[in-house]
Every structure is written in C-alpha cells, then in structure tokens.
Amino acid sequence: MSSHKQSKDQGGLSGFGREAGSLAMSGPSASGERAEGLAYFARFGVDERMLREAIACALTRGGDWADLFFEHGVSQSIALRDGAVNAASSGVSLGVGIRVVSGHQTGYAYSEDLSREAVLSAARSAALIAEGAQPSATPQSFNLTPHSARYPIEREWMSVGVDQKIPILQRLNREAFDADPRIQKVQVSMSHSDSVIFIVESSGATHFDRQPMTRMAMSVTAVQGEGDQVRRESNSANIAARAGFEFLTEDRLTSLRQKAVERTLFLFDAEIAPVTGELPVVLGAGAAAILLHEAIGHGMEADFNRKDISIYSERVNQRIAPEGVTIIDDGTRQGDRGAINVDDEGVDGQQTVLVEDGILRSYMHDRISAKHYGVAPTGNGRRESFRHAPVPRMRSTYMTAGQHDPQDIIKSVKKGVYAESFTNGQVMIGAGDFTFYIKTGYMIEDGRLTRPIKDTNIIGNGPDILERTDMVGSDFAFDHGGWVCGKDGQSVPVSLGMPTVRVAGITVGGVS
Amino acid sequence: MSELLDQARRVAEQALSLGAQEAKVSLSSSRGVSVEWRDGEIERLQDHTDHGLSVSLFVDGRFSSHGTSDLRPDAVEAFLKDSIALTRYLEEDACRSLPDPARYEGRAEVDLELCDPSYREVSADQRRDEASSLEELIRARATEELKGKEGELTSVSCSVGDHYGRSARVHTNGFEGAREGSSFYVSAGLTLKEPNGKRPLGSAFTYRRHRADLRSLDELALEVAQDATQKLNAQKLQTGKYTVIVKAEKVGRLLGYLLAPLSGAALQQKRSLFEDKLDAQIASPLLTIRDNPHRHRGLSSALWDRDGFATAPRAIIEQGVLKTFLIDDYHAKKMSTEGSAPVWATGASLHNLEIELGELPLSGLVNEVGDGVLIDRFLGGNSNPSTGELSLGCGGRLIRGGELTEAVTEFNLSGRFDQLWSQLVMVGADPYPEGQPCPSCVFEGVQLSGV
Numbered sequence: 001m002s003s004h005k006q007s008k009d010q011g012g013l014s015g016f017g018r019e020a021g022s023l024a025m026s027g028p029s030a031s032g033e034r035a036e037g038l039a040y041f042a043r044f045g046v047d048e049r050m051l052r053e054a055i056a057c058a059l060t061r062g063g064d065w066a067d068l069f070f071e072h073g074v075s076q077s078i079a080l081r082d083g084a085v086n087a088a089s090s091g092v093s094l095g096v097g098i099r100v101v102s103g104h105q106t107g108y109a110y111s112e113d114l115s116r117e118a119v120l121s122a123a124r125s126a127a128l129i130a131e132g133a134q135p136s137a138t139p140q141s142f143n144l145t146p147h148s149a150r151y152p153i154e155r156e157w158m159s160v161g162v163d164q165k166i167p168i169l170q171r172l173n174r175e176a177f178d179a180d181p182r183i184q185k186v187q188v189s190m191s192h193s194d195s196v197i198f199i200v201e202s203s204g205a206t207h208f209d210r211q212p213m214t215r216m217a218m219s220v221t222a223v224q225g226e227g228d229q230v231r232r233e234s235n236s237a238n239i240a241a242r243a244g245f246e247f248l249t250e251d252r253l254t255s256l257r258q259k260a261v262e263r264t265l266f267l268f269d270a271e272i273a274p275v276t277g278e279l280p281v282v283l284g285a286g287a288a289a290i291l292l293h294e295a296i297g298h299g300m301e302a303d304f305n306r307k308d309i310s311i312y313s314e315r316v317n318q319r320i321a322p323e324g325v326t327i328i329d330d331g332t333r334q335g336d337r338g339a340i341n342v343d344d345e346g347v348d349g350q351q352t353v354l355v356e357d358g359i360l361r362s363y364m365h366d367r368i369s370a371k372h373y374g375v376a377p378t379g380n381g382r383r384e385s386f387r388h389a390p391v392p393r394m395r396s397t398y399m400t401a402g403q404h405d406p407q408d409i410i411k412s413v414k415k416g417v418y419a420e421s422f423t424n425g426q427v428m429i430g431a432g433d434f435t436f437y438i439k440t441g442y443m444i445e446d447g448r449l450t451r452p453i454k455d456t457n458i459i460g461n462g463p464d465i466l467e468r469t470d471m472v473g474s475d476f477a478f479d480h481g482g483w484v485c486g487k488d489g490q491s492v493p494v495s496l497g498m499p500t501v502r503v504a505g506i507t508v509g510g511v512s
Numbered sequence: 513m514s515e516l517l518d519q520a521r522r523v524a525e526q527a528l529s530l531g532a533q534e535a536k537v538s539l540s541s542s543r544g545v546s547v548e549w550r551d552g553e554i555e556r557l558q559d560h561t562d563h564g565l566s567v568s569l570f571v572d573g574r575f576s577s578h579g580t581s582d583l584r585p586d587a588v589e590a591f592l593k594d595s596i597a598l599t600r601y602l603e604e605d606a607c608r609s610l611p612d613p614a615r616y617e618g619r620a621e622v623d624l625e626l627c628d629p630s631y632r633e634v635s636a637d638q639r640r641d642e643a644s645s646l647e648e649l650i651r652a653r654a655t656e657e658l659k660g661k662e663g664e665l666t667s668v669s670c671s672v673g674d675h676y677g678r679s680a681r682v683h684t685n686g687f688e689g690a691r692e693g694s695s696f697y698v699s700a701g702l703t704l705k706e707p708n709g710k711r712p713l714g715s716a717f718t719y720r721r722h723r724a725d726l727r728s729l730d731e732l733a734l735e736v737a738q739d740a741t742q743k744l745n746a747q748k749l750q751t752g753k754y755t756v757i758v759k760a761e762k763v764g765r766l767l768g769y770l771l772a773p774l775s776g777a778a779l780q781q782k783r784s785l786f787e788d789k790l791d792a793q794i795a796s797p798l799l800t801i802r803d804n805p806h807r808h809r810g811l812s813s814a815l816w817d818r819d820g821f822a823t824a825p826r827a828i829i830e831q832g833v834l835k836t837f838l839i840d841d842y843h844a845k846k847m848s849t850e851g852s853a854p855v856w857a858t859g860a861s862l863h864n865l866e867i868e869l870g871e872l873p874l875s876g877l878v879n880e881v882g883d884g885v886l887i888d889r890f891l892g893g894n895s896n897p898s899t900g901e902l903s904l905g906c907g908g909r910l911i912r913g914g915e916l917t918e919a920v921t922e923f924n925l926s927g928r929f930d931q932l933w934s935q936l937v938m939v940g941a942d943p944y945p946e947g948q949p950c951p952s953c954v955f956e957g958v959q960l961s962g963v
Contacts, residue, residue, distance in 0.1 A: 076598070078602070081781075082846070084603040084604070084605060085602055085603050086574065086575060086602050086603045086604065086605035086608070087575060087576065087577075087602070087605075088576040088577075088598055088599065088602055089576060089577045089578060089579075090576075090578045090579075090594075090595060090598065091578065091579045091580065092579070092580035092581065092582050092587075092591060093580075093581050093582075094580075094581055094582040095581060104553075104555065105553065105554055105555060105556070105557075106555070106556045106557070107556075107557045108556060108557065108558045108559070109558065109559040109560060110560045110561075111560070111561055112561065112562055112563050112564075112581040112582075112583075113561070113563070113583075118561070122559070122561075125557075125559035126557075126559070128557055128636065129554065129556075129557050161601070162598060162601035162602070163601055166601070166602075166603070184782050185781050185782050185783075187781070221781060221782050221783055221898070223782060231899070232782055232783065232785070232898040232899065233896075233898055233899065234783050234896075234897075234898050267896075272901055272903065272926055272927075276751040276924075276926075276959070276961035276962075277751045277961060277962065277963055278963050294892075307550065307551075307667055307703075308666050308667060308703075308705075308711075309666065309667050309703040309711055309713070310711070311709060311710060311711060313709075313711070387560065387562075389556065389558070423894050424892060424894055425892050426891050426892035426905070427891075428712075428713060428891060430703050430710070430711030430712060430713045431710050431711065431712050431713065431743070431746075431921070432710060433891060433905070433907070433921060433922055434891075434892070435891050435892030435893060435905035435924075436892065437892060437893055437894040437903065439894075454896070454901070455894070455895070455896045455899075455901040455902070455903055456903050456926070457892060457893040457894070457903035457904060457905055457924045457926070458924075459891065459892070459905040459906075459922050459923065459924050460922065461922060463709075507748070507922055507923065507924060507961060507962060507963070508924070508961060509893070509903040509904070509905070509923075509924025509925070509926045509961045510903075510926060510961060511926050511927060511959050511961075512751070512753075512959065512961075
C-alpha cells in the first residue's frame with residue numbers, strides 16, 4: 001500500500017529498526033585497511049583536486065558555507081528461521097552529499113556516482129540555494145581534525161566467519177525451544193554494519209569516522225490450548241551497540257534469549273490493561289525512557305524551536321519539570337548505540353544538558369540553529385546517510401537518577417499501571433501530544449504489582465506529563481535495545497535510559 | 513530502458529558464471545528534485561540521483577539477498593563473488609528456488625500510464641512559484657478560518673517535488689521486466705499557536721503519477737487551513753464506548769492491521785489470527801475490498817508482483833468474507849512441505865485497493881450518527897497480529913446532535929481490530945483522493961479511553 005510523504009514536523013521511535021543489508025568483503029575492515037580521511041576514499045577516485053573543485057563549485061553563487069559528506073557503508077545480516085540459518089543479506093552504500101547553507105536556507109544534492117562529473121553536477125545543484133553575485137572563499141588546504149574514539153573494537157566483525165556465527169544462532173534457537181513446550185517458532189538474526197564517513201568543510205577542516213553498529217534480535221511465537229481455545233502470542237527482544245564481535249558475551253546472549261522467551265510466555269497471562277482514563281503510571285527503569293524521547297526529546301530539537309513550531313519554543317531557562325528532574329542528551333557514552341565521535345556536520349560528539357533540575361537549559365542544535373541562537377553547536381547534527389541533509393537529532397537521551405527507592409514508588413500507587421517493556425512511540429511536537437505503547441507491564445493495586453497487562457497505549461501531553469513526574473527513582477538503567485528514531489523522512493540509531501519514575505496521571509488506553 | 517535491461521541480463525549471467533545456479537537481478541536509477549518552502553522563503557532545495565543493484569542468489573541449495581549502490585564494474589564483480597561466497601556458508605533451504613516460469617505468463621498487455629513525460633519540463637522556478645503561491649493561499653484561508661477562534665498563525669510550510677525512476681528485473685529462469693514511472697507531489701503544513709502555547713499542526717498533500725492530476729492549490733489550502741483550525745482548543749475526552757467515525761484519510765491505518773495477518777510470512781510463522789479463516793466472515797458484511805493492479809496512473813499499479821507473477825484484479829474481502837490470503841512463492845513452498853496439502857502462491861503484493869462505497873458523504877454520516885466521535889488522526893499505538901489486540905492514540909471532534917462540535921484530543925482507541933471491523937455499521941461515499949482511496953467508516957461500540 002502506498003503512503004504519502006512523511007510529515008516533517010512529527011517524530012517517531014520504534015524498537016525494531018530495518019534489518020541490515022548485505023555482506024561486503026570489500027568493506028573497510030575486511031581488507032584490513034586503516035586508511036583515514038581522504039586516503040580512505042582515494043580508492044573511489046576522490047582526491048584533493050575533486051574536493052577543491054566541488055567546494056568551489058558549491059560556493060559559486062555565494063553562501064555562508066558548504067560541506068561534502070562522503071560515505072561508504074557495508075552491512076551484513078544472517079538469520080535463523082525454522083531451525084536453519086538459511087537467510088542472509090548484505091548491503092553496500094557509497095556516495096556523497098553536498099550541502100550549501102545560506103542563512104537558514106539549505107541547498108542539498110547527493111550522488112551515488114563519485115566520478116568528478118557527477119560530484120560537480122551535485123555541487124552545482126546544491127549551489128542554487130544561494131543568490132549572491134560573488135562566490136564565497138574556498139579553502140587553501142584541508143586539515144584532518146582529531147576526535148575521540150568512543151567505539152573501540154576488539155574483534156572486527158569481518159574477521160569472524162559465517163561458520164562461527166551460525167552455531168550462536170543455532171544455540172539460541174535450541175535453548176528457546178528447550179525453555180517451554182509451547183514455543184512453536186523462533187527467529188534469530190545477527191546484523192552488523194560499518195559506515196565510514198569523511199566530512200569536508202569549506203573552511204578546510206575535515207573529519208573522519210568509522211562507525212560500527214551491531215544488533216542481535218530474537219522473536220518467539222508460542223501456542224497454547226487447542227481447538228477453539230487455541231491462543232497464539234509473539235514477542236521479541238533485541239540488543240545493539242557500536243561494538244565488534246566481542247559485544248556478544250555469554251551474559252548478553254543468555255539475557256536476550258531469556259527476555260524473548262519470557263516476554264512471549266508472559267503474554268498468555270496478560271490482558272490489555274483493564275482500566276481506562278487518567279491513572280498514575282510507574283515506568284520501569286531503562287526502556288521507559290521512551291517517555292523522554294517522545295514527550296520531550298523531539299520538542300527540544302532546535303530546528304522545531306527555531307521555526308516556532310514546538311511546544312517548547314521560547315521556554316529556555318523556564319521551569320518545565322519538577323525539581324530533581326535532569327535530562328541529558330549524550331553522544332559520549334562509550335560503545336553506546338547513540339554514541340558519536342563526531343556528528344554529521346563535523347562537530348564533536350558531546351554531552352548536552354537539556355533539563356537541569358527541572359529548568360530547560362538547552363535545545364539540541366545543529367550548525368544552522370546554533371548560529372540562529374548565537375550558541376555553540378551541540379553535536380546533534382545527524383543524518384541517516386549521505387542521501388539526507390543533517391538536522392538536529394537525539395543521541396542517547398536519559399534522565400539522571402533521583403532519590404526515591406523504586407519499591408517505594410510502586411507502593412505509593414493505590415491504583416495504576418506499571419510499564420515494563422515498549423515497542424514504539426510518536427509525538428506531535430507542536431501540540432505536545434505523544435504516545436508510547438506498552439507491550440508488557442502490570443497493574444498496580446494497593447501498592448503492589450498484580451495482574452499482568454499487555455498491548456496498551458499511553459497518551460499524554462509532554463509539558464503536562466513532565467510537570468506530573470513527581471517521583472524519580474535511584475535505580476538508573478540504560479536500555480541496550482536497537483532503537484530507531486524517525487524524523488523528516490530519515491532514521492538514526494538512538495538509545496535511552498531512565499530510573500523508575502512515577503507520573504501522577506496519564507491516559508491509559510485500556511478496556512473497561 | 514533497454515540499456516538497463518541489458519545491464520541486468522549481464523549481471524545475471526555474471527552471477528551464474530561465478531557459481532550461482534539461479535539468480536534474480538534488479539537494477540534501478542532515479543532522479544528527484546524538491547523545494548521546501550517556509551514563511552516566505554525557500555527552506556531547502558534538494559536534488560538527487562540514485563542507482564542501485566539488488567540480487568537474490570540461489571547457490572548450492574542455499575539462498576541470500578544483497579544490494580549495492582557501488583556500480584563500478586570491478587566493484588560489482590567483487591560484490592557478486594563475496595555474496596556467492598557468503599551464501600555457501602549458509603544452511604540449505606529446499607524451498608528456495610525461483611518460481612515456476614509458468615507463473616510469469618499471462619502478463620496483461622496494457623499501458624498503465626505510469627510515466628508523465630512532462631516531468632522533464634518542470635523547472636526550478638515553477639516549483640518555487642507553486643510553493644510560494646500555495647503559502648499565500650493558505651494564509652488567506654487560515655485568516656478566514658481563524659475568525660472568531662483563539663489562535664494565531666505561526667508558520668506555513670510547503671513542499672513541491674517530482675521524481676522519475678526506471679527499473680529492470682531479470683530472473684535466470686526466464687522472467688524479464690522493465691518499467692519507468694514518474695511521481696509529483698505537493699504538501700503543506702500550517703502551525704497555529706494557542707494562548708496556552710500549544711501549536712496544533714494541520715497538513716494536506718497531493719501525490720500523483722501525472723502532474724496534471726494533482727489536486728489544486730486552492731483545495732490543498734482549504735484542507736490544511738481547516739485541518740489546523742479544527743484542532744484548536746482541543747479538550748480531553750470522557751472515557752466511554754462511542755459510535756466512532758474514522759475519517760477517510762485515516763481508515764487505511766485500521767485496514768492495514770486487518771490485512772497484515774494475511775501474508776504468507778505471518779501464516780507460516782503462526783502469527784496470524786486468520787490462519788483458518790479463508791471463506792469465513794472476518795469483518796462486517798459492509799466491507800468489500802478488491803485489489804486492482806492495473807489502474808491507469810495508479811500509484812501502486814504493476815503488471816507483475818515481487819515474485820514476477822503476472823498480476824490481475826482480485827477480491828480480498830467480499831461482504832466481510834475473506835477470499836484470499838497473500839502468499840508469496842517461498843512461503844507457499846514452505847507451507848506445502850509442512851502441511852498435508854500443497855499451498856498455492858496467491859501473490860503477496862497489494863496494489864490499488866478499491867473499497868466498496870456506501871451512499872453518504874461525511875456530513876451525512878455525521879448526521880446519521882447523531883452523537884459520537886469523529887477520529888481524524890492517529891498517534892502512535894500498535895497492535896498484536898497474533899491476537900488482534902490494538903491500542904492507538906487518537907484525536908478528533910465530538911459529534912453532538914448530528915453536528916461536528918469541539919475538538920478532542922489525548923485519547924486512545926482500544927480493543928481488537930478484528931472485532932472493530934465486525935462493528936462496522938456504515939461506509940461512506942467519500943473516498944479520500946490520495947493514497948489508498950478509503951472512505952470514512954462508522955464503527956459502533958468502540959472503547960475510547962480519555963479522562
């Protein structure tokens with residue numbers, strides 16, 4: 001079924017990103033090459049003359065600045081289904097995106113052909129955004145800027161043969177079937193990608209980064225009962241990080257399998273929340289940070305605020321949450337899915353305090369919005385690939401721990417809902433309305449977790465919900481799932497974390 | 513086009529020469545241009561050229577699929593070699609093979625008019641002028657619609673774009689197909705600001721194969737202005753069971769939940785609640801859905817599906833009775849080996865849905881309902897395809913005395929999607945003119961959770 005162009009002014013998060021593409025033994029790590037910067041892309045015919053000509057061409061009509069974003073990405077995925085590792089896919093992505101910025105305006109063009117003619121043609125297209133009579137200055141030299149190394153790899157994925165990966169999937173499959181006779185189907189997939197980027201600014205600064213990503217997912221289907229009483233349930237779990245093969249420790253694999261099985265079997269005893277209306281909701285530590293991502297995160301992306309279309313526009317340095325609530329967006333967490341050494345505009349990955357003790361302190365900026373607000377960019381300029389212009393995006397978004405004992409938080413609720421795992425969320429950043437979908441949880445009755453619940457949507461309004469976040473637990477936890485954030489027709493990997501919190505009242509989409 | 517097809521043939525031959533026994537090869541190239549406009553000026557100009565190669569390889573009883581945008585000849589050769597080598601490590605799958613070539617036969621000989629030659633003539637100035645004109649129209653309409661309401665106009669955005677693409681596909685057991693297509697779109701957004709700081713957003717779009725078929729700027733301006741102003745001062749909804757009208761442009765989402773469990777993958781993996789429901793009642797008798805892959809200028813029109821099967825119009829649901837599953841070749845083979853009888857590959861793809869209409873426009877439905885809720889947007893939410901449970905965030909308007917009244921927001925629709933479709937009591941005569949042309953639908957006894 002066809003669908004229309006995605007609205008630019010909405011955001012959405014899902015816990016199930018696209019499966020990776022295909023194997024490329026000719027990728028960056030398979031060959032063992034450690035070339036960086038321009039030397040890496042020399043194999044594709046890119047040289048300093050091309051850089052100089054492309055920048056000059058891009059700035060022919062003027063413009064404040066321009067950049068070139070070269071990218072070479074390889075990915076591979078292998079999957080087990082019906083007991084056999086009999087499906088694999090891989091992908092190779094190569095191209096350049098050329099951007100010219102003039103004030104708030106952007107000219108953007110990309111090409112998957114890195115020949116001189118194609119690159120200059122893209123530069124000429126991007127140049128059309130500017131209308132100056134004079135070309136802007138072009139760099140005399142190019143200098144590679146050093147950045148941190150936040151995703152060290154101990155064991156390269158491409159050094160691990162498929163014959164070593166297959167037993168892992170087979171083992172998880174076997175253990176899942178052994179766990180319970182009701183289990184009928186198991187799917188396991190192992191994916192990794194390696195994306196090499198080279199950013200060239202019209203100032204002459206250049207930036208290079210190799211960005212690994214790995215993800216492992218498992219889904220289970222179980223059947224219970226017979227005849228008219230037969231019931232089916234499916235659920236899943238996944239883990240992801242910017243890491244090498246060493247990421248797949250025994251603990252992580254065991255935890256993945258346990259979660260996939262337990263979350264599926266849990267559903268047989270669970271029901272859609274048997275309550276409706278506004279109720280206290282306790283969000284379990286970790287993945288419950290989907291609340292932050294949807295209720296606050298998108299609304300604090302600076303492009304929306306610059307355009308005055310976010311509910312958080314004009315609210316910097318105002319109280320938007322109770323004391324004790326501090327929310328950070330962070331690109332520095334080593335090995336994290338949301339970690340970046342450098343953003344996709346050449347700005348260092350860094351930590352940005354969005355809300356400090358309840359006060360909105362900063363938006364998430366790209367270069368355009370930072371200039372608009374007269375602040376330094378925060379390293380949030382990200383893009384899905386060279387096919388997209390960067391815009392402010394989240395990285396790892398989390399709330400810091402508070403003072404309350406998480407057990408006391410549950411005990412404080414007479415009747416409400418405890419939310420444990422989630423699948424997706426969405427927000428209307430202007431109205432502030434957001435939702436997230438509880439896949440598993442519990443009723444809270446007289447301060448105790450009672451009946452299991454499932455498949456229940458929560459809806460609220462961001463600023464209202466922040467104001468009602470009245471208990472913050474001391475048990476901070478990070479979720480290591482493969483979260484994917486969508487905005488403006490492009491997706492980026494993100495992560496999130498939170499302690500147990502109580503929201504005093506939020507609308508629960510159960511059944512009465 | 514013949515050049516692309518020749519290239520696909522060469523890649524297929526190369527795959528065989530490198531060790532594959534069978535292969536499926538697709539090549540594509542495209543170009544897209546767009547202008548995004550906001551508040552009196554261009555916000556972004558975008559221009560792109562794409563190309564790509566994807567292959568499915570059948571090697572020694574094993575299967576894999578791969579894609580690359582690096583089409584340099586030496587890179588393609590290395591790509592094929594590596595892909596074939598990877599495939600040999602996998603476990604065998606006896607169900608993986610190209611379809612029976614007989615399924616490729618019977619392709620309709622019809623010009624689907626997927627390509628508008630005028631795409632070459634659209635200039636940058638035209639796109640910019642169109643966006644600028646649309647903004648003026650929206651501001652004028654919004655000013656009118658805002659009279660007597662508490663809200664101010666904050667921002668207007670418009671996008672105008674067009675796209676042209678070609679593709680060619682070859683299967684080594686005889687399938688060949690090539691096609692080209694164009695598309696044009698115009699979209700608009702209007703952000704208003706309430707005294708409390710909330711900024712509701714209205715949106716509208718038009719998307720067509722041929723430029724002349726796009727809806728007028730006047731029509732878009734009115735739609736986006738009304739969509740935004742009708743969201744002003746939205747209040748929370750009282751929890752309860754309601755008669756609900758789901759507005760035409762949003763019905764597709766609910767339909768998607770009903771159709772997803774019909775796929776071969778869902779059936780074979782035991783994740784479909786409709787597993788034994790062929791020829792059984794799965795929805796209200798008011799629901800009839802057919803698929804027409806041969807609609808001229810249809811956005812999803814095609815002469816062949818993803819397996820290469822010749823496409824044909826067919827009934828999906830007739831008067832609420834399920835008439836077909838959507839089973840691809842691979843999953844049909846899988847289910848045939850797992851079951852006691854062969855399973856026929858019915859074709860996995862859906863193209864242009866045609867839903868049998870009722871007699872009343874939206875205003876007539878509202879009048880008939882009397883008291884209830886009109887849902888005009890969904891926000892997030894999800895469903896359980898194994899059980900049918902669903903819970904969706906919503907917004908819309910109250911219906912009182914047969915009239916649309918105040919805006920309502922921040923509520924959920926919960927229940928089961930199969931039961932919901934059985935509670936369908938009226939179908940409108942107002943197919944939405946964009947995307948899948950669903951009409952507004954009226955459901956009784958729907959659980960809505962608000963305050």
